[in-house]
Each structure stands twice: as C-alpha cells, then as structure tokens.
Amino acid sequence: MERIVLPDIKDLHLIDVYIQNGGYQAVKKAYAMSTDDVIAEVKKSGLRGRGGAAFATGLKWSFMPKTTDKPKYLCVNGDESEPGSFKDRQIFEFNPHQLLEGVLIACYAIQAKAAYIYIRGEYAKWVKLLQKALDDAYDKGFVGEKMKETLGSQFSCDIFIHKGAGAYICGEESALMNSIEGKRAYPRVKPPFPASNGLWGNPTTINNIETITNVPAIINKGAEWFSKIGEPKHPGTILCGVSGHVNKPGVYEIPTGTLLTDVIYKLAGGVPGDKKIKCVIPGGSSMPPLRGDQLEGVKMDADSLKAIGSGIGTAGVIVMDEDTNLVKVLARISKFYHHESCGQCTPCREGAGWLQKVLERIAAGNGVSSDLDLLISIASNIEGNTVCALGEAAAWPVRFMVTKFRQEFETYVKADVSIPVPNKVHSMRATEFPVADIKL
Ligand SMILES: Cc1cc2nc3c(=O)[nH]c(=O)nc-3n(C[C@H](O)[C@H](O)[C@H](O)COP(=O)(O)O)c2cc1C
Numbered sequence: 001m002e003r004i005v006l007p008d009i010k011d012l013h014l015i016d017v018y019i020q021n022g023g024y025q026a027v028k029k030a031y032a033m034s035t036d037d038v039i040a041e042v043k044k045s046g047l048r049g050r051g052g053a054a055f056a057t058g059l060k061w062s063f064m065p066k067t068t069d070k071p072k073y074l075c076v077n078g079d080e081s082e083p084g085s086f087k088d089r090q091i092f093e094f095n096p097h098q099l100l101e102g103v104l105i106a107c108y109a110i111q112a113k114a115a116y117i118y119i120r121g122e123y124a125k126w127v128k129l130l131q132k133a134l135d136d137a138y139d140k141g142f143v144g145e146k147m148k149e150t151l152g153s154q155f156s157c158d159i160f161i162h163k164g165a166g167a168y169i170c171g172e173e174s175a176l177m178n179s180i181e182g183k184r185a186y187p188r189v190k191p192p193f194p195a196s197n198g199l200w201g202n203p204t205t206i207n208n209i210e211t212i213t214n215v216p217a218i219i220n221k222g223a224e225w226f227s228k229i230g231e232p233k234h235p236g237t238i239l240c241g242v243s244g245h246v247n248k249p250g251v252y253e254i255p256t257g258t259l260l261t262d263v264i265y266k267l268a269g270g271v272p273g274d275k276k277i278k279c280v281i282p283g284g285s286s287m288p289p290l291r292g293d294q295l296e297g298v299k300m301d302a303d304s305l306k307a308i309g310s311g312i313g314t315a316g317v318i319v320m321d322e323d324t325n326l327v328k329v330l331a332r333i334s335k336f337y338h339h340e341s342c343g344q345c346t347p348c349r350e351g352a353g354w355l356q357k358v359l360e361r362i363a364a365g366n367g368v369s370s371d372l373d374l375l376i377s378i379a380s381n382i383e384g385n386t387v388c389a390l391g392e393a394a395a396w397p398v399r400f401m402v403t404k405f406r407q408e409f410e411t412y413v414k415a416d417v418s419i420p421v422p423n424k425v426h427s428m429r430a431t432e433f434p435v436a437d438i439k440l
C-alpha cells in the first residue's frame, strides 16, 4: 500500500530530501490554479477531517467568505491530547514539510495571509523539530514574502507555531482560537461559526494536522486518485495509533476500511500471551467502546464505525485484554475528563466530577446496585446539554461501557443496597446529590 502521510523515505524531514522527492511542487501547481479550482479538487477527493468529526474538508474551506475586507486565518490543530491519540507527532517528526506545504495550499485556497499551527505544549521535542522545518522553509523562500519570488506567485502567507497551554480543551476549535488570542481556553458558543467569526472575530478555518498533510498529495496526484483509495465515502489513508494490550504498539498508516482485526492482529502483532480481547476503543478514549465479540468484520472508517455505535474519532485504537479491570479503566478515563473540563457549563463541570466519584467508589468496592443506573442518568444529563463536545466525551465512555459490560460492573456493586436515582439532575444542587451523602 502507498503511504500518503508518512511515506517510507529516509530523512524526509530534511528539506533537501523533501525537495529531491518532489516536495514543494504541489504548492506551485496549486498556485497556478484558481482558488475555486483548488477547493473543488479537495472537495472531489472526498478528504474528510482527521481531527475527530470526519467533516468534509473541501466543504469546510468553501464556507470561508469570499467578499470580505477582513483578514482570514487558518488554524492547524496539533493539540493532540485525547488519550490513545499520538499520530500527529509522527508528522511533526517524520514529514513536517508535507504539512507545511499543505498549509501553504490551504492558505491560498481560503486566501488566508497567516496560519497558526497549534501544537500541544507538552510536545517540546516536536515543537523544536517543527520550528526547524519552518525555519528551513523560510530560508529556502517557500514561506513568507520571499515565496512570491521562489514560486513566481502573487500570493504569500506566513506561518506561526503556537505552543499549546497544556489542556485537552485547547484542542476544541473555538477554545484553541481563544488560546491563540491569549485568552483562557473556554470554548465559544456556536453559532457564530469560525468561518465568519474566528480568530479575533475574523473568518477562520480550522483543520487537523493530518488532514492538511494529505493536501499536497491530492494536488499532485489528483482528486480521482485519492478518492479511489480505501472506502469511497471516507477515502484515503488514516494514521492509526494502536496502544494497550498489543505486541507492537505504534502508529500505522492504513487505507480507510481496513479491518480492525487486521490492524490489531496483522499490524500490531496481536495480544500478548494470545489472550482474548475484552474491549477495544477504536477512536481515542472519547469514542464508545466495542466488546471483544463485536470486532469481526468491523472496518476502520467513519461510517462503518458509526453504523455499529462507535466512531473513528482520531483512530486511536486502545486494546484491552480479557484480564483488564474495566471498572478501574473507566474510573481513570472519567478522572481525565473531570480534570480537563474547563468548568464553563454546569452539566459537564459537575457531572464529570460525579461520574468520577461514583466510579472510584465502585472501584474501591463501595458501590451500590443503583450506582449503575445513576451513572447512566448522570451521563444522559450531560449529553447534549453543554457548550462543547467535551461533555459527550465524558459521558459516552461511561454510558456505553456500563451498558455493554453491565455484568462486569454488577459484580463490583453491592446488590442489596439501593438509593433512588433521579431522572433529571439539572435542578439539584451538588450538595443535594446522593453521591455526596452516601455512607456505607
Ligand atoms: C474537547 C475536544 C478536544 C479536541 N481536540 C482536538 C485535537 O487535539 N486535535 C484536533 O485536530 N481536533 C480536536 N478536536 C476537534 C476540533 O474541534 C476540530 O473539529 C478539528 O480540529 C477540525 O479539524 P478537521 O476538520 O481537519 O478534522 C477536539 C474537539 C473537542 C470537543
């Protein structure tokens, strides 16, 4: 299989090697096209975002207003803080120039004069690597004012690297823009959407690192070529980060539609000790989990995973073997989302904390039988009632894990003790909530 995002070329991170292998040709080709034609090509390719929601990239670019005097911006999202997701850093390390070339093409298509690559603050090593690549691209005249001369174009743009502020919420697109603006990374209420009111109130497009890295290949080889790779409705390749109980954890570039079992057994070398799989989270910790007996025939693409009640997310595949204690796993996941809640809206701020408390109580052996319904009730009261999707990210693992592995959770709770579970918790103050009052 041809690798698009992480080609198997030695030292490709070096600008000279990248140029020797056809690098910075796609940007020349794109700049000779009209901006509408570039957007049409990306639309035709079927490229969908790799940042979680699998939204159509060309369509997103077409939302940018054409008749405006306001400056336009591109934000490229490399915050990568979802547990189980560690793919974008491979691009920073092994193919940064293809990312930069993609940024130059995207900026031209949407007529943005500046792009901000937002990179997870903890990625100190990768910030340095990316900065080196960007400095080299400036020196060779591929970025900034000099690109007019180098590429013989009327258009030029600048690229800035912005280090993240150490919080998962900074990856949410509107929180990311607040963070770049120097504000606290609170997600914004939408509408208005970034295409009209983004950075400093100006039209802005936000795309994931991997999404943008696909663009030079699409321009070079054509939309038709790209659209024939993998699943027709979600074409191309995806970087699949496999972790947990596998012999060869790592990032694998696969055509969309590859069987999940092939990813686990053929690429990641199967489960240590040939143990059975109890649970797999296919798209990063916020995606609903699959039971071990649900894996047969499951394909790695947005629509196939949606059809079986999960999601492609960031394609971070987390494998858990038969000996895994799912109560402890879920308690840990909930601790993460509670810690990362920005606190702006009540159902997420309070609910994520309640989920963590109840799960830790169950894990400690002090759970009661009604706790399982209580967890589902709390999760349902978070979902759909928050400013951003971190609410769902906190609620889904709990709702689906408890539902799909109910028996395992039941063995942990005391069957004879039960506390009434409220249907609606919105009107209750935290102090009135049963979680705080239970003494066993
Ligand atoms: C809590 C939260 C965290 C997110 N973190 C990231 C992230 O680290 N990287 C990313 O690309 N998208 C992340 N997203 C999704 C972005 O909001 C946005 O949809 C994405 O960057 C768009 O890029 P795409 O269209 O290329 O997929 C996150 C969303 C939420 C709700």
Ligand code: SF4
Pocket (backbone or CB within 6 Å): 169, 186, 187, 340, 341, 342, 343, 344, 345, 346, 348, 349, 386, 387, 388, 389, 390, 391
């Ligand atoms: S859902 Fe959570 S993270 Fe998102 S805005 Fe509300 S409190 Fe903040």
